Amino acid sequence: xxxxxxxxxxxxxxxxxxxxxxxxxxxxxxxxxxxxxxxxxxxxxxxxxxxxxxxxxxxxxxxxxxxxxxxxxxxxxxxxxxxxxxxxxxxxxxxxxxxxxxxxxxxxxxxxxxxxxxxxxxxxxxxxxxxxxxxxxxxxxxxxxxxxxxxxxxxxxxxxxxxxxxxxxxxxxxxxxxxxxxxxxxxxxxxxxxxxxxxxxxxxxxxxxxxxxxxxxxxxxxxxxxxxxxxxxxxxxxxxxxxxxxxxxxxxxxxxxxxxxxxxxxxxxxxxxxxx
Amino acid sequence: xxxxxxxxxxxxxxxxxxxxxxxxxxxxxxxxxxxxxxxxxxxxxxxxxxxxxxxxxxxxxxxxxxxxxxxxxxxxxxxxxxxxxxxxxxxxxxxxxxxxxxxxxxxxxxxxxxxxxxxxxxxxxxxxxxxxxxxxxxxxxxxxxxxxxxxxxxxxxxxxxxxxxxxxxxxxxxxxxxxxxxxxxxxxxxxxxxxxxxxxxxxxxxxxxxxxxxxxxxxxxxxxxxxxxxxxxxxxxxxxxxxxxxxxxxxxxxxxxxxxxxxxxxxxxxxxxxxxxxxxxxxxxxxxxxxxxxxxxxxxxxxxxxxxxxxxxxxxxxxxxxxxxxxxxxxxxxxxxxxxxxxxxxxxxxxxxxxxxxxxxxxxxxxx
Numbered sequence: 001x002x003x004x005x006x007x008x009x010x011x012x013x014x015x016x017x018x019x020x021x022x023x024x025x026x027x028x029x030x031x032x033x034x035x036x037x038x039x040x041x042x043x044x045x046x047x048x049x050x051x052x053x054x055x056x057x058x059x060x061x062x063x064x065x066x067x068x069x070x071x072x073x074x075x076x077x078x079x080x081x082x083x084x085x086x087x088x089x090x091x092x093x094x095x096x097x098x099x100x101x102x103x104x105x106x107x108x109x110x111x112x113x114x115x116x117x118x119x120x121x122x123x124x125x126x127x128x129x130x131x132x133x134x135x136x137x138x139x140x141x142x143x144x145x146x147x148x149x150x151x152x153x154x155x156x157x158x159x160x161x162x163x164x165x166x167x168x169x170x171x172x173x174x175x176x177x178x179x180x181x182x183x184x185x186x187x188x189x190x191x192x193x194x195x196x197x198x199x200x201x202x203x204x205x206x207x208x209x210x211x212x213x214x215x216x217x218x219x220x221x222x223x224x225x226x227x228x229x230x231x232x233x234x235x236x237x238x239x240x241x242x243x244x245x246x247x248x249x250x251x252x253x254x255x256x257x258x259x260x261x262x263x264x265x266x267x268x269x270x271x272x273x274x275x276x
Numbered sequence: 277x278x279x280x281x282x283x284x285x286x287x288x289x290x291x292x293x294x295x296x297x298x299x300x301x302x303x304x305x306x307x308x309x310x311x312x313x314x315x316x317x318x319x320x321x322x323x324x325x326x327x328x329x330x331x332x333x334x335x336x337x338x339x340x341x342x343x344x345x346x347x348x349x350x351x352x353x354x355x356x357x358x359x360x361x362x363x364x365x366x367x368x369x370x371x372x373x374x375x376x377x378x379x380x381x382x383x384x385x386x387x388x389x390x391x392x393x394x395x396x397x398x399x400x401x402x403x404x405x406x407x408x409x410x411x412x413x414x415x416x417x418x419x420x421x422x423x424x425x426x427x428x429x430x431x432x433x434x435x436x437x438x439x440x441x442x443x444x445x446x447x448x449x450x451x452x453x454x455x456x457x458x459x460x461x462x463x464x465x466x467x468x469x470x471x472x473x474x475x476x477x478x479x480x481x482x483x484x485x486x487x488x489x490x491x492x493x494x495x496x497x498x499x500x501x502x503x504x505x506x507x508x509x510x511x512x513x514x515x516x517x518x519x520x521x522x523x524x525x526x527x528x529x530x531x532x533x534x535x536x537x538x539x540x541x542x543x544x545x546x547x548x549x550x551x552x553x554x555x556x557x558x559x560x561x562x563x564x565x566x567x568x569x570x571x572x573x574x575x576x577x578x579x580x581x582x583x584x585x586x587x588x589x590x591x592x593x594x595x596x597x598x599x600x601x602x603x604x605x606x607x608x609x610x611x612x613x614x615x616x617x618x619x620x621x622x623x624x625x626x627x628x629x630x631x632x633x634x635x636x637x638x639x640x641x642x643x644x
Binding site for chain 2: 110111113115116119122126128129130131132133135136137138139140141142143144148149150152153154155156157175176207208
């Protein structure tokens with residue numbers, strides 16, 4: 001086991017960091033299989049934190065633990081200053097109101113149109129907002145998600161994969177959240193659409209001052225938009241830092257991941273893009 | 277929390293809306309109401325605002341857009357947020373356009389008629405492709421016949437249905453005996469309760485009730501299974517590999533339903549007779565041996581044939597409707613539910629229609 005420098009230690013809170021999500025000593029297991037053990041992580045206000053890890057390392061389980069869909073065996077999870085462990089759906093509403101979540105496959109409600117999907121969280125938390133303001137809100141959120149105006153009255157089954165993700169993002173943004181969770185936002189998109197989606201996330205993050213927790217496999221996304229990257233391996237976050245910081249570690253998985261052929265290609269293209 | 281510090285409605289040149297603190301989604305409804313209450317020309321003073329989110333910005337933007345309001349005292353951040361939300365101003369549409377008038381009614385009727393026609397033709401086509409599938413299987417039984425799949429369906433459709441069909445039939449037998457004996461007692465003819473139970477269960481109810489149970493249990497399952505496989509593209513995957521979905525999925529289900537229906541019907545008749553026998557024994561004091569002897573005397577063998585001959589036909593209809601509806605699924609998961617409902621409704625309806633046809637047919641050939 002390589003020793004991790006203090007500033008890359010996941011338990012360490014960086015200087016000037018205002019923690020939005022704090023995970024301490026998290027343990028998750030399904031039967032005999034231990035997914036996470038003694039996992040620590042801190043997400044700071046205003047950053048885009050990318051979470052990477054091999055398949056089956058429990059990236060999505062970590063997300064589910066943080067947003068309260070999965071009750072961990074032990075450990076503490078604090079989001080926006082509130083403990084999220086063991087909270088039922090109808091509890092901690094003031095926290096749920098302040099975050100938005102884009103699920104991997106969009107998870108749009110299939111019987112509602114895109115615009116109605118976006119209106120669901122608004123209607124739930126702010127029943128006082130009536131049409132036409134409500135409809136206009138849905139409409140500008142849809143435009144913000146990068147969809148054309150005629151997407152509003154369409155049903156999810158009529159949308160392409162990329163449009164489903166954008167519609168899911170529009171719904172996640174419905175309540176003007178401070179915190180955005182994205183589960184593999186660019187998976188299944190073509191490179192052009194994926195790059196456009198990265199751009200969209202970055203610009204929204206700047207515009208709306210969002211904190212973004214982003215799970216991804218996409219090396220281009222990591223290079224293009226992530227401020228820090230948390231590496232999930234060996235049942236916990238082994239290090240959190242920028243790509244150059246992580247590359248300085250001689251952990252085999254990190255080296256393989258960032259210095260493998262795809263990792264190099266993504267890094268090169270990003271550097272070219274930055275210098276061009 | 278923001279406070280409306282001044283709503284100067286008596287202002288000689290219109291009104292001024294001035295709020296302090298936060299203007300965000302939590303205050304959206306209130307803010308909109310307050311703005312709506314003010315007369316034109318309106319001036320919005322943002323100098324005391326310290327936090328504004330996109331919803332707040334949108335409300336101000338639309339007030340400017342729709343009422344030509346003037347905004348004063350906005351900080352640089354607020355001006356840029358207002359400009360940014362303005363970029364996202366696109367035509368608003370929430371639901372697809374649907375005319376609500378006489379024409380829409382006519383269109384709906386037309387769609388329904390054409391859909392029914394397409395379904396009927398489709399069912400016929402599906403029936404045809406099933407027959408072709410059968411022909412292929414018969415031509416090369418060793419390679420095309422999927423014994424494992426068929427045996428597995430036997431278990432699911434037949435063996436696992438034994439319990440529920442036994443219980444249902446047993447109870448129906450008791451109900452028929454009880455109701456029949458009450459009515460027949462008025463003529464002092466309680467002993468004919470046995471004729472009633474024997475003939476009605478063997479000739480009609482055993483098969484019909486089994487068909488309804490199988491339609492609910494297995495027909496729906498067929499539609500849901502195939503529908504889900506359609507959505508997850510498993511059926512497309514089969515086609516590309518060169519496996520015919522009709523041979524691999526439809527034919528085993530049809531065979532299992534066709535073979536299991538007569539067996540289950542016989543089982544159902546038996547259980548109904550036992551239920552009725554128990555009732556006449558306990559209530560009318562007719563001992564089981566006498567009951568069986570009477571049954572033997574009053575039920576002609578043709579009744580048994582009437583009941584059993586219908587069963588495989590019903591099984592075929594149920595499996596065909598279930599598989600057909602399942603294969604029609606496309607698009608979203610909601611469709612699976614609709615198609616499953618259709619499968620059950622369609623198969624029960626067809627079973628009852630065919631039952632009537634059979635009743636007329638058997639009477640006319642002298643099996644009364």
